[in-house]
Amino acid sequence: MGLSLPIGLRRDLDITLQEQIYRQVRDFILAGSLRPALKLPSSRDLAKELAVSRNTVALAFDWLASEGYVECRTGAGTFVAGYLPERAFNVPPAAPHTGPSAGKRRAPVTFTGRMPASVGRDRPRPEFDFWYGRLDPREFPITAWRRLILENIAKAGTHFSDYGHPAGDPDLRTAIASHLGATRGVATAAERIIITAGAQDGLTLLCRILVRQGSNVVVEDPCYESAALLFQSYGAALTPVVVDADGLRTDILPRIDTALAYVTPSHQFPTGVTLPIDRRLALLEWAGDVGAYIVEDDYDSDFRYDGPPLTALSGLDRDHRVIYLGSFSKSLGAGLRLGYLVLPPELIGPAIAAKSLASYGQPWLDQAVVADFLASGAHRQHLRRMLKSYRARRDLLVGCLKNAFGQEIKLSGADAGMHMMWTLPDAMPDAMAVAAAAARHDVGIYPLPVIGARSFARKVTADRGLILGYSSLSQNEIVTGIGRLAKAIAGL
Amino acid sequence: MGLSLPIGLRRDLDITLQEQIYRQVRDFILAGSLRPALKLPSSRDLAKELAVSRNTVALAFDWLASEGYVECRTGAGTFVAGYLPERAFNVPPAAPHTGPSAGKRRAPVTFTGRMPASVGRDRPRPEFDFWYGRLDPREFPITAWRRLILENIAKAGTHFSDYGHPAGDPDLRTAIASHLGATRGVATAAERIIITAGAQDGLTLLCRILVRQGSNVVVEDPCYESAALLFQSYGAALTPVVVDADGLRTDILPRIDTALAYVTPSHQFPTGVTLPIDRRLALLEWAGDVGAYIVEDDYDSDFRYDGPPLTALSGLDRDHRVIYLGSFSKSLGAGLRLGYLVLPPELIGPAIAAKSLASYGQPWLDQAVVADFLASGAHRQHLRRMLKSYRARRDLLVGCLKNAFGQEIKLSGADAGMHMMWTLPDAMPDAMAVAAAAARHDVGIYPLPVIGARSFARKVTADRGLILGYSSLSQNEIVTGIGRLAKAIAGL
Numbered sequence: 001m002g003l004s005l006p007i008g009l010r011r012d013l014d015i016t017l018q019e020q021i022y023r024q025v026r027d028f029i030l031a032g033s034l035r036p037a038l039k040l041p042s043s044r045d046l047a048k049e050l051a052v053s054r055n056t057v058a059l060a061f062d063w064l065a066s067e068g069y070v071e072c073r074t075g076a077g078t079f080v081a082g083y084l085p086e087r088a089f090n091v092p093p094a095a096p097h098t099g100p101s102a103g104k105r106r107a108p109v110t111f112t113g114r115m116p117a118s119v120g121r122d123r124p125r126p127e128f129d130f131w132y133g134r135l136d137p138r139e140f141p142i143t144a145w146r147r148l149i150l151e152n153i154a155k156a157g158t159h160f161s162d163y164g165h166p167a168g169d170p171d172l173r174t175a176i177a178s179h180l181g182a183t184r185g186v187a188t189a190a191e192r193i194i195i196t197a198g199a200q201d202g203l204t205l206l207c208r209i210l211v212r213q214g215s216n217v218v219v220e221d222p223c224y225e226s227a228a229l230l231f232q233s234y235g236a237a238l239t240p241v242v243v244d245a246d247g248l249r250t251d252i253l254p255r256i257d258t259a260l261a262y263v264t265p266s267h268q269f270p271t272g273v274t275l276p277i278d279r280r281l282a283l284l285e286w287a288g289d290v291g292a293y294i295v296e297d298d299y300d301s302d303f304r305y306d307g308p309p310l311t312a313l314s315g316l317d318r319d320h321r322v323i324y325l326g327s328f329s330k331s332l333g334a335g336l337r338l339g340y341l342v343l344p345p346e347l348i349g350p351a352i353a354a355k356s357l358a359s360y361g362q363p364w365l366d367q368a369v370v371a372d373f374l375a376s377g378a379h380r381q382h383l384r385r386m387l388k389s390y391r392a393r394r395d396l397l398v399g400c401l402k403n404a405f406g407q408e409i410k411l412s413g414a415d416a417g418m419h420m421m422w423t424l425p426d427a428m429p430d431a432m433a434v435a436a437a438a439a440r441h442d443v444g445i446y447p448l449p450v451i452g453a454r455s456f457a458r459k460v461t462a463d464r465g466l467i468l469g470y471s472s473l474s475q476n477e478i479v480t481g482i483g484r485l486a487k488a489i490a491g492l
Numbered sequence: 493m494g495l496s497l498p499i500g501l502r503r504d505l506d507i508t509l510q511e512q513i514y515r516q517v518r519d520f521i522l523a524g525s526l527r528p529a530l531k532l533p534s535s536r537d538l539a540k541e542l543a544v545s546r547n548t549v550a551l552a553f554d555w556l557a558s559e560g561y562v563e564c565r566t567g568a569g570t571f572v573a574g575y576l577p578e579r580a581f582n583v584p585p586a587a588p589h590t591g592p593s594a595g596k597r598r599a600p601v602t603f604t605g606r607m608p609a610s611v612g613r614d615r616p617r618p619e620f621d622f623w624y625g626r627l628d629p630r631e632f633p634i635t636a637w638r639r640l641i642l643e644n645i646a647k648a649g650t651h652f653s654d655y656g657h658p659a660g661d662p663d664l665r666t667a668i669a670s671h672l673g674a675t676r677g678v679a680t681a682a683e684r685i686i687i688t689a690g691a692q693d694g695l696t697l698l699c700r701i702l703v704r705q706g707s708n709v710v711v712e713d714p715c716y717e718s719a720a721l722l723f724q725s726y727g728a729a730l731t732p733v734v735v736d737a738d739g740l741r742t743d744i745l746p747r748i749d750t751a752l753a754y755v756t757p758s759h760q761f762p763t764g765v766t767l768p769i770d771r772r773l774a775l776l777e778w779a780g781d782v783g784a785y786i787v788e789d790d791y792d793s794d795f796r797y798d799g800p801p802l803t804a805l806s807g808l809d810r811d812h813r814v815i816y817l818g819s820f821s822k823s824l825g826a827g828l829r830l831g832y833l834v835l836p837p838e839l840i841g842p843a844i845a846a847k848s849l850a851s852y853g854q855p856w857l858d859q860a861v862v863a864d865f866l867a868s869g870a871h872r873q874h875l876r877r878m879l880k881s882y883r884a885r886r887d888l889l890v891g892c893l894k895n896a897f898g899q900e901i902k903l904s905g906a907d908a909g910m911h912m913m914w915t916l917p918d919a920m921p922d923a924m925a926v927a928a929a930a931a932r933h934d935v936g937i938y939p940l941p942v943i944g945a946r947s948f949a950r951k952v953t954a955d956r957g958l959i960l961g962y963s964s965l966s967q968n969e970i971v972t973g974i975g976r977l978a979k980a981i982a983g984l
Contacts, residue, residue, distance in 0.1 A: 104780065104811060105780070105782075106838070107702055107707075107749070107785055109701055109702065110751075114845050115658070115844060115845040119848045119852060134654065137650045137652065142648065142652075145645065145652075146642065153637065156634065158629045159827045161629045161964075162826055163611070166611060170567065196851075197852075208725075210603075229849055230849045259602075288596065288597070291597040292599060293599055329655075334852070335651045335652040335653060336855055337851065337855040349563065349573075350603045353605055353607040354605060357718065357721055357725055358696045359688075360611060362689075363830075363858055364827040366858075472653075
């Protein structure tokens with residue numbers, strides 16, 4: 001197993017063990033004594049060596065990864081980052097380091113982005129895992145899927161052998177248009193929809209057509225890390241705008257030329273708050289003033305438990321300002337890699353051109369199956385069933401949390417989506433410490449940096465906020481998990 | 493149907509009718525009398541109006557599209573390009589033109605690329621269509637596919653609901669590694685392979701990690717247009733290097749810092765010539781000198797009819813210079829949108845990071861099915877069957893061409909792949925004229941600009957070269973098609 005790290009842990013400090021590990025490894029890396037691309041010991045080996053729980057080390061590694069110091073590669077292990085984290089964005093990275101021909105002259109790597117900390121993770125899953133946004137595999141409509149696949153294969157014709165249209169399957173585009181009209185109050189047409197490989201691919205397409213080196217992009221603070229990293233990797237200058245208890249602070253939006261504003265108005269990620277109507281109108285008016293397009297990421301809007309479904313921001317848009325970003329990852333499954341964009345008329349041509357240059361479009365079979373699933377009404381039924389099932393888990397989780405930590409517990413975002421945020425009371429240690437204690441009891445609850453949420457000025461949320469996802473947990477897992485969490489926190 | 497174009501055709505000129513249409517429409521556009529995004533009349537209507545065949549108009553539109561003046565959108569029709577063709581690359585396009593809010597202030601479109609002329613085409617297919625690289629849908633292994641899909645769905649587990657690894661399905665990466673070792677003489681490991689949405693997505697990934705504004709990229713002249721457009725859309729400065737009867741002229745490769753050289757050594761696109769060993773070694777040596785990576789696009793190397801399979805350029809690479817670009821579009825079908833990259837060690841980390849930021853990777857089911865198809869040996873059987881079937885069509889086509897146009901007919905690339913290039917003798921009119929004559933007899937043969945091949949200095953090839961694909965045609969279609977072609981040319 002080779003490398004052993006000269007880490008010294010002290011249990012008499014009021015700083016958690018995994019924070020000590022995080023700090024010491026980070027300092028080794030910054031000092032250059034851990035070279036880029038070097039493989040770190042496995043969390044198991046290091047835990048044994050330091051006589052701490054494996055999850056303590058795993059959390060420290062997650063933390064390092066979330067700040068770009070290391071990369072976790074599934075199956076391969078954890079490595080010191082081979083190029084610089086985003087604080088050094090736009091500095092051309094050094095010549096590559098690894099590989100047998102390291103000495104030789106090579107073209108430099110121009111890519112300055114990095115993998116989101118929450119992707120391709122190599123950490124062991126705790127038994128009671130409140131990781132965000134996971135679907136319950138038992139709920140996947142497997143029978144309908146099998147039938148629709150067989151039906152479509154039977155009439156495949158030239159679909160396997162030929163290229164489809166880069167904008168996507170026409171039937172799917174039509175089905176999505178009517179779905180959005182019926183469920184999100186978005187009146188649109190198939191011609192304005194482009195099928196993508198999930199929401200992330202949709203954001204990539206928008207970067208290609210609207211973002212260049214130095215473009216101003218407004219993001220929420222805190223925001224979805226994968227989006228922020230993507231914008232920066234295309235050279236965008238990010239302007240984070242604080243999210244408060246009512247969502248994005250539209251009164252402090254920057255009065256500068258802005259290419260994009262990336263927002264999650266239905267269920268802000270990660271805080272879960274919903275943007276009220278007055279701020280929605282203010283956001284639209286601001287966009288008109290500064291010439292910005294608004295990207296509405298409606299990632300988990302299919303699930304609203306209290307009150308009627310909200311109209312999407314796009315439904316209020318009278319000026320073709322809003323680009324609607326949709327995904328089937330939360331309603332059907334991330335394994336499908338299917339999402340879509342609804343674009344203003346003037347962006348459709350460039351977007352189709354960019355999509356065709358990028359990949360010639362999406363695979364046909366999944367598109368055909370989802371199109372039938374939507375058109376047949378099976379999707380609506382599926383969503384109703386999910387809503388019922390997720391609401392029950394949500395109610396149970398909220399109940400357990402209030403029993404364990406008091407009625408006045410501060411939860412946000414529990415009224416919709418697949419996760420809620422618990423803001424810890426001042427009496428408790430910070431989120432990293434609580435997560436570490438939970439991990440020692442085999443319970444997974446996640447601070448913002450670990451779950452894939454980036455904080456800028458909002459240090460408070462970053463330090464005090466814990467994300468609890470519930471969409472894939474059984475009743476028993478929720479009850480027992482929160483019971484263990486209570487024990488863990490009591491032990492602090 | 494609205495717009496009618498003031499086009500005047502003269503049959504007493506020795507310039508073809510579709511060239512006259514091409515020139516007059518182009519001049520209207522350049523003069524600004526046809527506004528961007530304006531819809532042109534359908535080829536049917538315009539043909540009726542001008543009393544010419546519909547294919548004559550379609551060919552003129554193809555030609556205009558191939559140069560970026562118009563866009564053909566399947567189902568929607570042909571439109572004047574909404575932004576500038578590549579001769580104006582890096583000039584920021586004007587504010588968008590269409591849409592109800594045209595007057596309002598908007599962020600500018602930064603994308604300066606355009607859709608390849610050969611993608612999303614709206615033209616009627618002639619009855620005898622020698623379009624390049626199409627698979628015969630009857631040859632798709634539909635039975636095996638259905639079985640493998642059902643098997644994988646049965647054990648789907650969390651694959652539908654969870655994200656996979658951004659680098660792709662581990663089993664598929666392993667299967668590809670052993671496939672490459674066995675069939676292409678490329679010794680590699682699963683860890684060096686990244687699954688992509690076809691070869692184009694692989695090129696996109698390489699642009700992300702290796703190309704920036706002003707990077708030097710070497711391409712073949714003539715070359716695959718979609719690759720050239722992609723590189724330029726990422727700001728690359730292209731250096732075209734002439735292809736002669738023995739392939740790329742490695743003796744005139746530029747001695748400048750170069751990020752990438754994009755080559756098709758097995759079966760050059762479009763000429764079909766194979767790069768001999770001495771030039772392969774010269775290319776590798778040059779890459780070492782200037783620090784370039786070589787992208788080997790092995791697009792249709794599964795099919796070699798005369799002599800043993802060639803070792804890929806990657807098989808000669810001792811210095812991790814060569815990036816191997818593979819695709820299942822020609823062996824299984826473009827509708828799968830699956831391909832892969834084999835990367836040097838130092839590029840794997842950045843490539844996985846870039847892929848995860850771009851789309852989080854590919855859909856799981858197609859990957860799982862292709863993995864099983866490869867691992868079970870069914871893929872090798874399928875390729876053998878295809879090889880036999882394509883060789884028979886190849887032999888028949890070569891025979892028919894020699895009977896019709898003489899034994900000394902100049903064909904290149906007939907020994908491999910799915911198409912050949914016929915260089916017209918000086919006695920005959922140019923390729924556009926011959927293609928137009930063929931079209932009038934409902935036969936589709938294609939000049940380079942129409943098929944998606946970009947020529948730079950090689951005007952000769954561009955004007956005299958005709959591409960004939962045969963992989964999807966029946967014996968009768970080949971015999972009758974070439975018979976009609978002979979009549980068409982005799983009539984010139």
